[in-house]
Amino acid sequence: MSADGLSVIVTGSASGLGAATAINLAKGGARIVVNYASSKTEAEQTADACRGVGAEVVVVQGDVSRDDDCKRIVAAAAPWGRLDALVNNAGTTKHVTHSDLDGLSAEDFQRIYAVNTVGPFQMVRAARSLLEAGAKAAGQAASVVNVSSVAGLSGIGSSIAYAASKGALNSMTLSLSRALAPLIRVNAVCPGYIDTPWFEKGRGAAGAKQVRDMVVASVPLKLASSPEDIAALVCFLARPESRSMTGELVRMDAGMHLAG
Secondary structure, three states, X not given: OOOXXXXXXXXXXXXXXXXXXXXXXXXXXXXXXXXEOOOHHHHHHHHHHHHHOOOOEEEEEOOOOOHHHHHHHHHOOHHHOOOOEEEEOOOOOOOOOOOOHHXXXXXXXXXXXXXXXXXXHHHHHHHHHHHHXXXXXXXXXXXXXXXXXXXXHHOOOOOHHHHHHHHHHHHHHHHHXXXXXXXXXXXXXXXXXXXOOHHHHHHHHHHHHHHHHHHHHHOOOOOOEOHHHXXXXXXXXXXXXXXXXXXXXXXXXXXXXXXX
């Protein structure tokens, strides 16, 4: 099956996994709302790539931690009269060694939770009526895909605050999957390491290379997952092929959890 005719919002889709997801969906024929918080140039590049494969695209600036921005992002899809999928990909972190408890402030926690946990909730709340309209039009449930992390399953990752925020997102995925059925199904993808500029921005080029090399050496599949690798799973959960799935936390980590 293809994504022909789907209407989808992908938050945080200026670069990395969000951009790969938007482009994958566009190649299948979906209409896309591309969202960014501050990277306008990159967002326009994502939009151009989507248009290059014939997709209808709207680009909207908005910080998902702000409820009014979430409503504005969703309003960009309102002319379509429906949403078939919402991909909550926008995320943030602070890179702090887990043993450095003084490296995280209450404000750090509040900002990370605001984007990674509260943001997806606000997006779902804002999009609910359009998602339900999409479900009724299609005769099957619309989809919410929360981009989480193995950090939320294992208490690892860039900081304790980040891991905690993703653990909360996982729990919220389960709650929402019950609350919104049968018209909306809700699943989460829990990637391990993804080979994007995320770590370089937080740790510098040398630190990012160290992380990548460590991951490749330690995971059973001996590879660093690309954004396109993870996007394939995100898009599967967004599309009708996965219509029997809800309340799932799907790990994709090149076998990292097997390595301990």
